[in-house]
Amino acid sequence: MSTRARRAVITTLAVLALPVLIIGASLVYLFGVPDPNASDGGLRSGTPPTEPPYVADTTRVERVADGLRDLPLYVDPLAEGPRTGLDAVAERVADSDIPVYVAVLHMGGEDESDGEPELFAHALHHVLGEDGIYLVVHPSAYDVQMVAVPFGYALDLTDQYEISSPDLVEPTAAEALMEALDTIEDTPGIVPDGSSPEPDPFLFEEPVPARLPEYLSNMLPALLLGSVLCSLVFGVGLLVRMTARAVSRARSDGEKRPTVPAHPGRRRLERIADEETAALNAAVGQAGPDHPRMPQAMAALDAALLVRAEEPDELDLVGVIVLLRGAREQLDRRSVRPRPVCMNHPLHGSTTEKRRKIPGVGNVYLCADCMNLTKAERERRALRVSDGTSVVPHHTLDRVWVRAQYGVRGAPLAEQVLEELGVH
The missing domain is CATH 1.10.287 (Helix Hairpins)
Known part of the structure; x- marks a missing residue:
């Protein structure tokens, strides 16, 4: 057989x-299965409390607050990632004209804030009782997640996670914090105003009921x-x-063919780009103007349309498809940045948090299918595009899409594309 x-x-x-x-x-x-309404003595309570301190338990919050009363930077012993550069961050925070409180922590779905750094920042402010800019950082083996929440200061940090997106393959907590401090110091007119922002309401959405209805x-x-x-x-x-x-x-046919071929060709790419443009247009109309990610969706749509108006080549069409899909994902998931795509073949879709090294590119995200291939098979399945004279692997071209790793590196992909086009 x-x-x-x-x-x-x-x-x-x-x-x-x-x-x-x-x-x-x-x-x-x-x-x-125990009754979901019964207390199990643990930290989690199904959904976070909707009133201050917004967490199920304040034990760790109080420990962090005690540490911040002595130094403006607290590093949890369980936090992942290197500690390199954090001493310099502590010195810079101490010298800041604006009060800044930094907590570098391990965040997970079973902790007191349900794995949400934003909720931890609000709980920390409630316990510490000091106004300032609260930075909660969760470094992992592959990236750095951070929120910046201003309490008592007029500072617009709506896109809280975007403050920590350095142009690095594997950013450290110190590098992300330095960029955050640059943003804070470069923002003019930060003055005390007594403001007290509230957590994003979507953080308190009810979970799916754990049991069947009675009937x-x-x-x-x-x-x-x-x-x-x-x-x-x-x-x-x-x-x-x-x-x-x-x-x-x-x-x-002795082997399984990928859904999207290694070299899709211009006609297929144009058809997919048309479909994705229509899908994002529909998603924008359905989401409504008050959706928190509407600015990012419109920026992506504008960038995609401008690229297509400039006689795009095959790589541009691939980038447009990824850009449109990412914007639609942001609307669906209310995420600040779309998930990374497979760098071996960006049209394979979003990836797991696994990385492999591609020569000339570095450590990159791969989808599960490409991750499980041998090196030779992976190279054979890599996306190839025409550069005008020959068909080459997409990642060998020095273009904004590749440099940005389709949105992993640097500013949001739409911003980088618009800058490349000279649109500001």
Whole structure:
């Protein structure tokens, strides 16, 4: 039996096992899940409190506040990443004309602020009781996440995360903080005004209910039986169909083809760009003018249309597609920056937080499929575009899309593109 056929059989056996999993999981769910309204003594409470201090527990917040009363920079022992340069940051913060309070922490979904640096900043201000610019930094092995929240000062930091986007492959906490301090010091007219911003309301959205509604509880046996029968019927049919298709394909095509070919060609890229432009236009209309990410979406749309008006080549079309998809993702997820795309083939979509080194480019994000390939296979599947004379890997071209790693490096991608076009 060929590899394809074996995979088809394994897949279908997994489908046939689904009824057992459904029954087992349901029993565990019904009898093993505690009441979500009951207190478990932990830090999390489902959704963060909507009143100050906005966190489920203030133990760590109080510890950080005590540290900041002595020094304006607190580094949690559990924080990831190098400590290099933080001493210089502490000196600069101490000399700042504007009070700045910095906490470098490990943030996770199980902590007191539900993994949200913005909520921790509000809790810290509540406990410390001092006005100033609060910077909460969460360094990881691959990047640095940071929020900057002004309390009592007239400073517009709507795009809080964008203050920490240095043009580096692997920024450190110190480098991100230095750039944040540059932004604060370069902003004129920062004066006390007694303002007290509130956390983003979307941070308090209710989670999906953990249990079935009451009226469905009596229907559960029928639902389970229906799931079992459907899975069995579907699995048998799938076994026959997938095995036949796998054997047939294995004869004529020994390997799986990517959804988007390595060299899509200009016509296909233009069609995808048209589809993505229409999709973003629809998303903009649906989101409405008050959406917090509307400025980024409009900037991306403007940049994309200007690029297409300048007789774009194949790489420009790839960049436009990534730009439009990223803007739509920002509207959907309300994220300040879109997730990175696969640097081996940017049209594969968003990536995991895994990196590999590409010669001449450095450490880059890859999608799960490309990450699991051998070096030779990865090079074969890399996106190739025409440079006017030949077809080359996209990352070998010295263009704004590649230099920015399609939005990973530097300012937001739309800003870099508009600057490249001379639009300010």
